[in-house]
Amino acid sequence: MKKCMVVKKTMKLSWWSLVLITIFLLSGCASQVQVTSRQSLPLLFPDADFTLTILHTNDVHSSYGGITDKGMTCYSALCEGGRGGYVRLDQAVRAIRQDSPDALLLDAGDIFQGTLFWTLHKERMHMALMDKMGYQAIIPGNHEFDDGWATWLRLIEGLKTPVLAANVVFDPRPDSPALDKIKPYIVLERQGRKIGIVGLVTEDVPTTSTPGPGVEFSSAQATLEKAVAELTAQDVHIIIAVTHLGLEVDRQLVRAVDGVDIVVGAHSHSLLSNYNKKAEAPYPVVEQTPDGTTALVVTASTACIYLGHLDVGFDSEGVVREWRGRPILLDQATLESLHAPEPNAELVQLIEDFAVPVKEMMQTTIGTVNAADKEGLPxxxxxxxxxxxxxxxxxxxxxxxxxxxxxxxxxxxxxxGGALRTSLPGGAITPGNVLGTLPFQNTPVITDMPGEILWQALEHGVAKYGEGEGGFLQVSGLRYAFNPALAPGSRVTRAEFQAPSGQWLPVDKQSTYRVVTVDFIANGGDGFDMFTSLLWAEGDKLANDSLRVYFEEYSPIAIQLEERIIIE
Structure with a gap:
């Protein structure tokens, strides 16, 4: 159970410090207090033997410029009125380190994929930026393997930042200097205390990405248990697991493994907060390991919009006793409240240089979209x-x-749905919009699909409804309804296809239908194992080429939300 703190008077205080402390006491719980005064920091955890500050990011998805004031990807170092991005992140980290110079900065993976910065520059842009950000360690997410493991290794070859991946196993071992840089864990010292940091990625990488042959992803739990045992033998009693597993898996993991104090997570894009009504859970999530010791789980949404900030007080045995924290929204108002320094000019210039070809790509119109809701409004x-x-x-x-x-x-x-990485806007469409939406090198494929398998695919797509899984299916020439309150495997209540006459007819499990999709799920990606027994014919274009040609030949595209998918 989370502990509220009593602040003891230990020195003569200014009037302003007393005001801050009064506000602090009235708040009742440490996690809800946002203290920015340097004079108040020594009083943070007066009874703690050791205090550690952890800053963290996850699921950046190449959102190096953050987002605009309209929520779209920003293709500059800073978009006026926008939020997030590496420049603001760097400002916030430097501001916090003015008061907490020993603060750890960790990233929990999925730096790759998601914007045109990635599509055009691949790992090169991140290689240029990462070592300038001051991270103590990073780990891979599943999307670090979207272009095969060789792309991830090329990134690592050019980095000085430590890369942790305890459960990534190469067999046979490739001839790459990057392999010597990948560690299962590292041990850092802060104020004479040893801190172990372990990196873990989801075992589902082969079904959620395309790592290619020669790499395996072993059990996260077994790997963590082994790492904890090795670290404990080295007299390391504060252990942080940086994971790309998803919030619920993180919670299950700490309930199953003794010795873990903090999990810095990713993958589910979860927002944790004590004040945001849209948050999935409080910040931090408080769990107990099997021996009853407190463990804290944190994560910080996606797209580099937030910086997670966790302060933890430990006793002399390295046991978590007190904590406070919040996700810091990276906008101008927050930076001003942190008394953040000016933007790093070198970082700004780097991002602007990489943005030049992106902006050029965004200036050519290849089609238009006239989008409306059910009432006909834009x-x-x-x-x-x-x-x-x-x-x-x-x-x-x-x-x-x-x-x-x-x-x-x-x-x-x-x-x-996981194949779609950015939204298409209403109005003019550019090649940049197309590549931003479909950045993967996926190929359209077609087959004669039995209705029974089509129905199984629809059921699979909604089996984990509400978890943000990428297997949720968007459709054309088909409409279906499902009830998420029903048991997985029996949620789809009806499915209909559009006959050549335009009439909607029930999908017959005994009939066969000409179905097109992309090779990723045809090969079993996102768990669509029912497709792997079918014979697929491959198209002569990539999926993003098909989308580009569609805009060029059929614009203007009039589109509405047409109740193709109904939630009962």
Whole structure:
């Protein structure tokens, strides 16, 4: 159970410090206090033997410029009125380290993928930026393997920042100097205390990414147990697991493994907060290990919009006793409240240089979208994550494109929501929009699919509804309804396809349908194992090429939310 703190008077205080302490006491709980006065910091945990500050990011997804005031990707170092990005992140970290110079900065993976910065520059941009950010350690997420493990290794070859990946096993061992840089864990010292930091990535990388042969992802729990035993034998009694597993898996992990004090997580894009009504859980999440010791779990949403800030007080045995924390929104108002230094000019220039070809790509119009909601009002869709849980405009357009180019004979198109990385805007469409939406090197494929397998695929797509899984299916030539209150495997209540006459008919499990999708899920990605027994014919274009041609040949595209997917 979270402890509230009593602050003891230990020195003569200024009037302003007394005001801060009064506010602090009235708040009741340490985690809800936002103390910025340097004079108040020595009083943070007066009874603690050791205090540690942890700053953390996760699921940046190449959002190096953050987002605009409208929630779209910013392709500059700083967009006026925007939030997040590496420049603001760097300012906030430097501000906090003015008071807490020993603060750890950790990243929990999925730096790759998600914006045109990645699509055009791949690992090169991150290689140029990472060592300037002051991280103590980073780990891979599943998307670090989207272009195969060799791309991830090329990043590591150019980095000085420690890379941790305890459960990533190469067999056979590739001839790469990066292998010597990847460690299962590191041990750092702060104020004479040893701190062990372990890196773990999800075992599901082969089904959520395309790592290629020669790399395996072993059990996160077994790997963590082994690392904790080795660290404890080295007299390390404060252990942080930096993980790319998802919030619920993180919680299960600390309940199962003794010796872990803090988990810095990622993968589920969860926002934790004590004051934001949209938060998934409080910051931090408080759990207990099997022996009853307190363990804290934190994560910080996605797209580098927040910086997680956790202060922890330990006793002489390295046991967590007190804590406070919050996700820091990286906007101008917050930076001013932190008394942040000016932007790092070198960092600004680097990002601006990488942004030049991106901006050029964003200036050529190849088509237009006229998007409207059910009432006919203009529709904007800034959050592509909606495509993982409801019908979305971007999903409708992409699925329609796949059903049209290159397979005009397709009856049905399906696309996993996780394939869609940025939303398509209403209005003018550029090549940059296309590549931002479909950055993967996926190929359209077509097959004659039994209705029984199509139904299984729809069930699989909603089996983990509400968890933000990428397997949620967007569709064209098909509509379906499901009830998330029903048991997984029996949630789809009806499915209909559109006949050539335009009439909607029930999907017959005994019939066969011409279905197009992308090779990622046709090969079993996102858990679509039911597709691997089918014979697929491959198209002559990449999926993003199909989308580009669709805009060029069929614009203006009139699109609405048409109740293709109904939640009962």
């Amino acid at each position: 529709l904007e869709e800034p959050n592509v994550m909606e495509c993982r849980k409801v019908e979305c405009m971007t999903g409708n357009i992409v699925a329609d494109a796949l059903r049209t180019v290159p397979f005009s004979e397709a009856q049905i198109a399906i696309i996993n």
